[in-house]
Amino acid sequence: MKSALTRFLELLKTGPISGFRLRTKLLLLALTTLALPWAGCQYAREMETVLRESEQQSLLAVTTTIAGSLRGRKELLFRADTLPGNGGDRDITPMVLTGAPLIDGRADDWDTDARSLVRAVGPGGDSLRLLAATHERWLYLALLVHDNRWIFDSSDINSLDPATLGDRVWLAFDDKRGGQQRLFFGSTGPGPVRARRIEALEYGRETAVTEPRIEGVWQRGADGWVLEIGVPLSMIGQHLGVLIDDRDRRGAPRSSFGTLETSDLRATGRLVAASPDLNEHLRQFAQPGVELRVASASGALLTRLEAPALPNDYTRMRGFLPRMYRLFFDGNIIPRSVSQAERERAAQELTVKAARGKASTTLVAGRYENSVIVAAAAPILSADGKQILGVIQLAQTADRWLTLRDRALTRLLNLTLFVTLFAVGAAFWFAGRMTLRISRLGAAAETALGREGSVTRSLPESEAQDELGDLSRSFSSLLGRLDEYTGYLRTLAGKLAHEIRTPLTIIRSSLENLESEAQAAKDGTPGGMGENAKVYIARAREGSERLGAILGAMGAATRVEEAITHSDRQRFDLAALVRTTVSAYGSAFPDRRFACDLPSETVEMNGAPDLIVQMLDKLVDNAVDFSTDGATISIRLRADDTHAEISVANPGPPLPAEASTRLFESLWQSRAEPDRRPHFGLGLYIVRLIAEFHGGSAQAENLEDHSGARFSVRLTR
Amino acid sequence: MKKTIAIVEDERAIRDNYAAAFAREGYAVRGYPNRREAMTAFAARLPDLAVIDISLEDEPEGGFELCRELRGLSPELPIIFLTARDSELDAVSGLRLGADDFLTKDLSLAHLIARVNALFRRVDALRRPPEEKQVIRRGALTLDGERMSVLWNNEVVLLSLTEFWIVYALTKHPGHVKNRQQLMDAANVVLDDNTITSHIKRIRRKFQAVDPAFDAVHTVYGMGYRWVE
Numbered sequence: 001m002k003s004a005l006t007r008f009l010e011l012l013k014t015g016p017i018s019g020f021r022l023r024t025k026l027l028l029l030a031l032t033t034l035a036l037p038w039a040g041c042q043y044a045r046e047m048e049t050v051l052r053e054s055e056q057q058s059l060l061a062v063t064t065t066i067a068g069s070l071r072g073r074k075e076l077l078f079r080a081d082t083l084p085g086n087g088g089d090r091d092i093t094p095m096v097l098t099g100a101p102l103i104d105g106r107a108d109d110w111d112t113d114a115r116s117l118v119r120a121v122g123p124g125g126d127s128l129r130l131l132a133a134t135h136e137r138w139l140y141l142a143l144l145v146h147d148n149r150w151i152f153d154s155s156d157i158n159s160l161d162p163a164t165l166g167d168r169v170w171l172a173f174d175d176k177r178g179g180q181q182r183l184f185f186g187s188t189g190p191g192p193v194r195a196r197r198i199e200a201l202e203y204g205r206e207t208a209v210t211e212p213r214i215e216g217v218w219q220r221g222a223d224g225w226v227l228e229i230g231v232p233l234s235m236i237g238q239h240l241g242v243l244i245d246d247r248d249r250r251g252a253p254r255s256s257f258g259t260l261e262t263s264d265l266r267a268t269g270r271l272v273a274a275s276p277d278l279n280e281h282l283r284q285f286a287q288p289g290v291e292l293r294v295a296s297a298s299g300a301l302l303t304r305l306e307a308p309a310l311p312n313d314y315t316r317m318r319g320f321l322p323r324m325y326r327l328f329f330d331g332n333i334i335p336r337s338v339s340q341a342e343r344e345r346a347a348q349e350l351t352v353k354a355a356r357g358k359a360s361t362t363l364v365a366g367r368y369e370n371s372v373i374v375a376a377a378a379p380i381l382s383a384d385g386k387q388i389l390g391v392i393q394l395a396q397t398a399d400r401w402l403t404l405r406d407r408a409l410t411r412l413l414n415l416t417l418f419v420t421l422f423a424v425g426a427a428f429w430f431a432g433r434m435t436l437r438i439s440r441l442g443a444a445a446e447t448a449l450g451r452e453g454s455v456t457r458s459l460p461e462s463e464a465q466d467e468l469g470d471l472s473r474s475f476s477s478l479l480g481r482l483d484e485y486t487g488y489l490r491t492l493a494g495k496l497a498h499e500i501r502t503p504l505t506i507i508r509s510s511l512e513n514l515e516s517e518a519q520a521a522k523d524g525t526p527g528g529m530g531e532n533a534k535v536y537i538a539r540a541r542e543g544s545e546r547l548g549a550i551l552g553a554m555g556a557a558t559r560v561e562e563a564i565t566h567s568d569r570q571r572f573d574l575a576a577l578v579r580t581t582v583s584a585y586g587s588a589f590p591d592r593r594f595a596c597d598l599p600s601e602t603v604e605m606n607g608a609p610d611l612i613v614q615m616l617d618k619l620v621d622n623a624v625d626f627s628t629d630g631a632t633i634s635i636r637l638r639a640d641d642t643h644a645e646i647s648v649a650n651p652g653p654p655l656p657a658e659a660s661t662r663l664f665e666s667l668w669q670s671r672a673e674p675d676r677r678p679h680f681g682l683g684l685y686i687v688r689l690i691a692e693f694h695g696g697s698a699q700a701e702n703l704e705d706h707s708g709a710r711f712s713v714r715l716t717r
Numbered sequence: 718m719k720k721t722i723a724i725v726e727d728e729r730a731i732r733d734n735y736a737a738a739f740a741r742e743g744y745a746v747r748g749y750p751n752r753r754e755a756m757t758a759f760a761a762r763l764p765d766l767a768v769i770d771i772s773l774e775d776e777p778e779g780g781f782e783l784c785r786e787l788r789g790l791s792p793e794l795p796i797i798f799l800t801a802r803d804s805e806l807d808a809v810s811g812l813r814l815g816a817d818d819f820l821t822k823d824l825s826l827a828h829l830i831a832r833v834n835a836l837f838r839r840v841d842a843l844r845r846p847p848e849e850k851q852v853i854r855r856g857a858l859t860l861d862g863e864r865m866s867v868l869w870n871n872e873v874v875l876l877s878l879t880e881f882w883i884v885y886a887l888t889k890h891p892g893h894v895k896n897r898q899q900l901m902d903a904a905n906v907v908l909d910d911n912t913i914t915s916h917i918k919r920i921r922r923k924f925q926a927v928d929p930a931f932d933a934v935h936t937v938y939g940m941g942y943r944w945v946e
Contacts, residue, residue: 505822509734
């Protein structure tokens, strides 16, 4: 079975990537640095989680500590030593408001929280809903009464005359000294009312005295009326209650309902609220950004300490890049922002959990998008630890982590982006340079071996210390060896000729001696060689002469090269030279005709006239060899400002296809039939040498109608 | 008394063949395979003519060294280089050392003997007073066919035997074009085109050494050379 790695490597080799250029590959490689921001993001999230968890734990620890400080301190928790839970349905547990309600006789700014609602039902379908709330040092009450008829007092002076009485509201509580306070509200019409207290005068007379500290507003409400009142908490002791005296008409007998004893107007329901010292106690634990709440075991909120403002509240990083980062990298680990009610519900759940005796912590979505609140709640136990007195809950915005995270992420991403750009740039530059170097080396390697076996030994990059340098040096040493070999091949003919010359001289001189001896024998002494022997000698001489000619031809190229290096340049008229030379060919080759096409003006050129003549000789020799008797050989000279071109054309067989480039190489010849003259294909090689000495080139082509071949030489003037 | 020819040649077969040919012509021949033996013999007695190969056994340039030493012993002794080496450079070096001729081994024995005879004739002629009938005068040129000496503006131009024969052939009929073959025949030599060109070049240079304005040898492209007065 193939491993995944093997398959991956195979894909690299054969997959689409294998077709890319080196530059593209390196670029792709550089792009993998883009994985860095992803990794950074993961790290930032991890960091955030750890931070948050530690924050949660520390908040829970703080919560537990505060709960411990309140352990068994009922008097600090509840005012007047009240303990919720045993007073029945007459207990009033006011809400804790964040702001003072406007006392205007309207209940629409009240939150109808079930826990702070006390209900009482009277005869005839009348009913009372009592809402209570505290803010700072005030108790606020809202009496929402369902009453089909609201009867006002008469506007008589004596408000205690039973005949003048309309609907009345009694407010009774025991004060701090244990005395009973009974106050009533009566009104001659809707509007602000004052609480009044009945005081006994001498002779059994009674009078109503206004209580200035308690104020209220009485208004008509839905299906009845609403009385909204504010009482300083300092006036109230342990118990508190209200009673409605409902009358169908002025002066009629009352029908009462409410939370007071109807007989003596005694308050039996307790006011369950936080002790005034609780806030003082809690304030010492106040920290910036932390909100404290204390609730009774039943879950009713006793007090709330607002969170002092954080010095560095969460501020969104602005700008294009941070926005992009958030778009790409913000996950949904933090719940979306939710409504105030939702947050309250989450806090409530925590409180309920703590009321069962279990300290816990949770995350709640905050006010801003992606902001978060850490909340922790712990039970406050009684001294013996068996009873749960209440619950303390702390909430803290976690926004500063967001700020931290955003800042870290932005910094990280900026850095990564910069690094990536740099890496891509560097990779691009490196790849470009590498490609350039390789292609330069490749081009040099391709042209290092010249067409005629000349070898360029020095390659680029040979100074480099890296693998390319090694490659270049390997190439160089390879080329060096190749050069030595081609050099050996090039000089082989010359060396061979030189080596063969000595034994050939021995043969020839021996033959000559033999001939002379035979001659002497014939002239003088009898018994010399027979006629047959002479024939053999003649044949041997002929053979040795042919061998000599072959040797001469083999050495010819070397001699020409030598002659060329010793040639002097001079200025001469090429047209005149060609004219006189061609005119001489007529006598040299009587079987051929020569047509000469020359420009009318002189063609001045700088060169070696001897060599030019030799070159023409070779070209004409070649043309003569490949044409038949009586053929016309055309010689043409053309010149422009910089170059002169001599071409020699002859009728005859066309050139073989591969010949046009190889014809001018040493030891190459294309002859259909062998003939008796030694040929080493040197003639055209010499033509090329001479053309190159004159800064030109030689080429061969078939005539347009394939009736023969044309050899042209281009020379620099 | 027979004239003595010394052959310094490390190839025994060639040496013996040459020796046989010279002996047939009536010369006394002594052969030496290397420079050391040759110099020992020459110190005792000089030959009348020396034929020297350039590379001798372990000395690739031994012939040059021998020529120099021999020329030191006798300024008049005819010396011929006969070698398998045919490079222009070797020829120039050999002639500069004072050799009378520089020949390659392609040369036939008959041609070689013709040269040897000619050189001996010259030695003899130098011992006699000059014969006026052998002297050709062409303007600034004075050419003595017997002594094989050339004067230009009465200054001696030192030519090798081959060069002398080429100049002789050219000046015999001034203005006539001599082609390469005719020049080779005159010089008793078989040479290729490049070697003829080299000889002509050397001849011009030697005349120009005594007279920078010398321009009597003209090239007729495709045909040959001629002497112009």
